[in-house]
Amino acid sequence: MVQDRYDIVIIGAGPAGSVAARFAAQNGASVLMLERDREPGIPVRCAEGVSHNGIAPFIDIDERWIASRIEIAKLHAPNGETAKMYNNGLGYVLERRVFDTALCELAAKHGAHLITKADALDLLWEKEKITGVKYKYCGEIKTVKCDIVIGADGVESRVGRWAGIKTAVRLEDIDTCVQYTLADIDIEENTCEFYFGNNVSPGGYVWIFPKSDHTANVGIGLSGHLSHKKGPKKYLDEFVEKRFPDAKITYTVYGGVPTSATLKEIVRDNIMLVGDAARQVNPITGGGVVQGMIAASIAGKVAADAVREKRFDAKFLKKYSSEWEKKLGKTQRTMFTMKEKFLTMSDERFNNIVRFCQKIPKDKFGLKVLFTEAVKGDPKLMVDVAKAFVMSKLKRK
Amino acid sequence: MRINKELCDICGTCVAVCPADAIIVSEFEVKIDNKKCTNCLNCLKVCPIKAIEEGD
Numbered sequence: 470m471v472q473d474r475y476d477i478v479i480i481g482a483g484p485a486g487s488v489a490a491r492f493a494a495q496n497g498a499s500v501l502m503l504e505r506d507r508e509p510g511i512p513v514r515c516a517e518g519v520s521h522n523g524i525a526p527f528i529d530i531d532e533r534w535i536a537s538r539i540e541i542a543k544l545h546a547p548n549g550e551t552a553k554m555y556n557n558g559l560g561y562v563l564e565r566r567v568f569d570t571a572l573c574e575l576a577a578k579h580g581a582h583l584i585t586k587a588d589a590l591d592l593l594w595e596k597e598k599i600t601g602v603k604y605k606y607c608g609e610i611k612t613v614k615c616d617i618v619i620g621a622d623g624v625e626s627r628v629g630r631w632a633g634i635k636t637a638v639r640l641e642d643i644d645t646c647v648q649y650t651l652a653d654i655d656i657e658e659n660t661c662e663f664y665f666g667n668n669v670s671p672g673g674y675v676w677i678f679p680k681s682d683h684t685a686n687v688g689i690g691l692s693g694h695l696s697h698k699k700g701p702k703k704y705l706d707e708f709v710e711k712r713f714p715d716a717k718i719t720y721t722v723y724g725g726v727p728t729s730a731t732l733k734e735i736v737r738d739n740i741m742l743v744g745d746a747a748r749q750v751n752p753i754t755g756g757g758v759v760q761g762m763i764a765a766s767i768a769g770k771v772a773a774d775a776v777r778e779k780r781f782d783a784k785f786l787k788k789y790s791s792e793w794e795k796k797l798g799k800t801q802r803t804m805f806t807m808k809e810k811f812l813t814m815s816d817e818r819f820n821n822i823v824r825f826c827q828k829i830p831k832d833k834f835g836l837k838v839l840f841t842e843a844v845k846g847d848p849k850l851m852v853d854v855a856k857a858f859v860m861s862k863l864k865r866k
Numbered sequence: 867m868r869i870n871k872e873l874c875d876i877c878g879t880c881v882a883v884c885p886a887d888a889i890i891v892s893e894f895e896v897k898i899d900n901k902k903c904t905n906c907l908n909c910l911k912v913c914p915i916k917a918i919e920e921g922d
Binding site: 505506507514586588605623624625626627630636637638639640643645646647693694696698700701702722723724725727 | 875877878884887890892908911915916
């Protein structure tokens with residue numbers, strides 16, 4: 470049964486929310502998750518690609534939520550030339566619907582509670598202090614008291630706004646996206662594909678993430694300020710018509726991906742933000758699942774420590790933001806600087822990068838080589854990129 | 867601002883770019899509070915399905 474009071478209430482039961490819940494509960498806190506939709510993970514607003522190394526620390530790999538395995542990334546230049554990248558380690562295309570529920574089940578196993586179809590409406594305040602959450606459930610307005618609220622409410626990030634945190638992003642810092650799941654198509658095995666170019670997807674890219682040997686998530690993200698009147702759907706329709714003229718669409722979804730640096734402020738007294746809500750997304754790839762889970766694991770643990778020490782002030786909760794900054798926040802900022810460069814990149818430059826990549830031996834070609842070539846001519850950024858990769862290697866050890 | 871409910875997919879992208887906190891999302895609909903709206907047109911520009919139009 471749902472109680473009237475918990476140590477921690479988490480708004481949103483996506484990967485960030487459920488991982489925060491699990492780590493908080495595992496460390497002794499009482500936790501309630503409020504999920505607006507009828508089931509965690511739906512509607513799926515995600516290309517569903519993740520790396521094995523990214524998710525393995527958080528959940529045992531289970532075939533139930535793996536649609537396909539990815540070993541190769543194929544890049545398509547605007548002029549049609551391609552390069553294949555083999556050294557990024559094993560990746561998966563997920564079944565987010567099953568994956569998100571599995572993460573919630575794991576949180577539940579550690580004692581966290583969850584209500585679905587529970588729509589958070591506002592924070593509760595007493596003497597200018599956050600003391601709980603107001604939500605709608607089965608047509609009724611309800612309240613739940615708590616010491617810490619964790620906002621894991623995705624791209625909208627309204628919970629942060631209720632607390633007075635500025636979560637709005639610039640048009641340049643959001644990708645506006647459409648994705649189809651296509652059936653009856655010919656695709657390459659174990660390969661995800663990326664198409665670049667100002668005619669294909671200005672300020673973004675088109676992706677093909679296989680879900681089986683004849684189905685795939687095929688989507689597009691355009692930078693918000695470049696989507697103009699045409700919008701992402703027309704670009705995607707043109708692409709699909711050309712590349713997969715006989716495809717059948719089995720799923721259509723729209724969405725936005727924040728591509729900024731992490732928000733300056735992700736904690737205040739009695740509140741923490743995680744995942745897309747904190748803008749913890751890789752600004753180049755748009756990948757947010759793994760970043761959100763890493764942030765949430767830190768946040769969940771810090772929140773449980775806060776409960777144990779009865780310290781709910783921003784100063785204590787900042788242990789989360791400073792650990793995040795060390796772990797990935799800094800790298801994300803480097804990626805953000807690179808993204809700004811991508812936004813103004815000419816088709817010719819993309820062609821040159823792909824041509825350069827073709828010449829690299831198969832065993833030496835990975836993301837680092839690609840990024841270094843992409844920022845050539847900008848020595849400061851090259852150093853930052855090199856540092857970011859060295860750091861991520863060290864952390865993995 | 868006005869939302870064409872037949873087009874809207876309730877994805878929340880508009881909310882992320884609203885500087886005035888004028889957009890509310892629930893499981894079944896998105897609403898714009900025109901009293902708070904500053905007519906910056908960010909939501910209209912970013913909407914992936916072009917479901918937002920000018921006007922009340």
